[in-house]
Amino acid sequence: MKDFPVHVLRGVAQVDFMPSALCGLLFTAALFSADWRFGVYGLLGTAVATAAARALGQRGEAVEAGLHGYNGCLVALGCAAFLDPDSPATAVVAALGAAVSVVLAAGLTALLDTWRLPVLTVPFCLTATAVTLAAPAFHRLAPAAAVAPAAAVPAAAVPGLSWDQLWHGFLANIGQAFLLPQWYAGLLFLAGLVAAGRLAALAACAGSAVCLLTAWALGAPGEAVGQGLYGYSGVLVALALGGGVFLARDRWSTGYALLGAAAATVLTPAFTALTAPAGGHALTWPFVVTTLVFLAAVPAIPRLRRL
Template sequence: MNWSLTIDKALPRPLRIILRGVGQVFFCCNAVTGLIFLVALFIGSVTAGAAATVGVISSTVAAYLLGFSEDDIDAGLYGFNGTLVGPCLFLFLEHSPQLWLYVVLASILSSIVLAALMRILHPYNVPASTSPFVLTCWMFLVAVYAFDSFTRGPILPPPGIPTVVTGVGAIPAEVWFTALTKGIGEVMFADSVVVGILFLTGIAIVSWRGALMALSGAFVGVIVPMLFGANQNLIEMGLYAFNPVLTMMALGWVFLKPSGKSAVLAILAGILTVVCQAGLASFLTPIGLPTLTFPFVLVMWMFLFAAGKSKYWSGPAAK
């Protein structure tokens, strides 16, 4: 929307870059949207909001000091992985003063990993997206075994053998709204209906198609696992939806030319993201790591590589 772009451009450059970095979590290069996302995070949890703020500032400043592309920094591309790193580490690890330093270091590394992956993937016109966040957080979560100052939190899956799913069944109609909105909120680890609504509002400010893809991804993340007999509690918490949300936004709005054909491809990719998430969850269970957004990254990469061989889908990778 024009009014949001006017506000975006009127903000001081450092603030604009930081807020754009937050907005880029949902592919939105807009400071107004980023502000809405950040406010939503603080509403959901002050700690999560503070951790996201520390993360986005650390990753962005690191990119600037390391001399990475000014255009990419201005677009907030070196901020969104750091935005995710902060809440992630505070969700899965016990809180301590040292954890703030841990977030800063992980956010700095996410920018370095992003620059490296951008260099590797550039010839193929495929974005790194949230893969730096995933790789960095996996390393930092595993590293806590070697440090006495850090302890795994109760939410982090304990290492073990995958077990047979329980709590299977169709979710009640009155729970659908909660599942859908939480599915959008869980992209930034927010278990909140209000946060999910605010996230969707922020996306809609930038693009109605983007918001439609996000909402459609949430529907896919509820319907498909329910049909396949996934754990009902996980569906209700939106934990099967946040990856399809990102996948469908990426393919149906951002990285392929927006059209009916790309929307169909996005739906197929969203469905397969659910299966990919279930498979990766079982694969990672023995080492006690969460899937994070890797199902989205993996499916998006495969579809974008494949789209380059198809006469039906084309469009440059933008982020």
């Protein structure tokens, strides 16, 4: 148990596939820089999920690497973003949802292992979608009072990108994986990636740039692009496919990852429309769908090699 805080920090870092406690520490600093409540909820969700995985007898190496904590982190952050973070009821739901995400991950792993596909953030997406759909039925689960812009693309905005929207969006694309649009939080997340591995940081930067280019080329609203609402899933795709996580690093996997990042950018507003009954929160569904499809295709593409 003395190493439990290290396992929790690794769980925070595993949102971006990094099994590094130093990276997790910088990621946690980024959460607190945006709002102290986000920092508390992120640590709460990761700690509960990590403890639940240990209590359920999950494989020790996976628990220690943080692989059972990252979905709990995101579930709790989703509660803080979409519900009132000051309500005790929200904290209870965040903790419960984090624990449930461990069970969902175990069940999904049993299903997806047949095709050698990872669970990714599917437990977070399922749990957060369920919570946002159920919240109106519980008067103690009030909607959030704009702690941070939710990951939902504005329906009406003027196309075109200003310089501020461009560089803010570049960093916000990295931060919105944690539901944070602040550029300085994105900068701290990028610093965490650099601390964990420079190649991963380069993959995230390349993915963010491709997402910006794709959004601009298609005429996406500048305000939404500047908040990272089009690019966060693409950054995660770039890390998964081009960061040495699931595919061997070479020029082919790099190009494949950037193609996936562009695809996820296009999918994001589609998922926003599909999730309109739950508040229009696309969450990381575009990342999940893109990555699973691209990984499923790898056996049929001779130039790519799974790790």
